[in-house]
């Protein structure tokens with residue numbers, strides 16, 4: 001019995017609709033899933049309806065990019081429901097800041113002599129939040145990059161010529177806003193934090209004191225030993241060990257719903273533990 005609690009759809013920078021993701025989850029024999037599009041809850045209604053029809057348990061979620069120390073941390077927020085509230089109201093402002101950043105990325109690319117318009121990029125993202133993978137797709141189509149990593153290396157990654165930062169919440173602020181919205185904040189893929197395995201305990205403990213509810217302990221990019229270490233830390237701190245594939249369809253090739261690169265298996269206990277610690281609204 002397995003679940004997948006980290007999935008991106010066409011409502012942000014994934015290439016599959018929530019309904020198509022539910023079909024993939026069914027094929028992977030998942031019992032539960034969460035949709036976690038960047039900065040938006042717009043896909044939740046469709047995902048929930050499709051999951052209910054397929055008999056798969058469903059959690060509403062989102063993934064935010066937040067500032068922590070001098071770097072970026074990704075935070076998954078579960079049980080955040082569309083309809084307004086302290087965190088969702090801030091997310092609206094963050095989407096505006098993202099739109100400003102996107103205009104500035106287009107200007108940077110044009111200054112580099114690249115033939116690209118914002119209209120082309122927003123056509124690529126369709127109904128969803130526009131992110132850098134959509135810029136990458138347009139750059140590839142027009143022959144300026146060979147694939148998504150190449151587009152990031154040449155232009156879009158931090159430190160590259162068309163990189164533009166955007167407004168983010170502070171980690172502690174995001175945790176407090178999530179709790180004020182009766183939602184559970186969880187640190188995504190903690191191996192990207194630049195903290196050693198030995199350093200994780202203190203970082204997680206400090207954030208647990210302000211309301212952190214879990215850690216993404218099961219993730220395809222780290223070894224089984226690190227997954228076990230993170231599960232142990234969650235147990236010690238009394239927070240939930242979650243996990244997921246970070247599926248984005250063809251924007252992140254090689255990752256499949258439910259199994260990531262192939263060896264991922266998130267026990268359905270992750271889903272049950274989240275439900276058990278769910279705050280009553």
Ligand code: AMP
Nearest residue numbers: 013038130131132133148149152153157
């Ligand atoms: P944004 O939210 O618009 O800043 O874009 C973030 C998205 O870009 C995430 O989904 C990442 O998976 C993707 N991304 C970030 N850095 C890279 C990279 N170096 N190569 C490929 N994809 C990346």
Ligand code: ZN
Nearest residue numbers: 008013038248
């Ligand atoms: Zn993404």
Ligand code: FE
Nearest residue numbers: 063074188189
């Ligand atoms: Fe992430």
Ligand code: FE
Nearest residue numbers: 006008063246
């Ligand atoms: Fe993600």
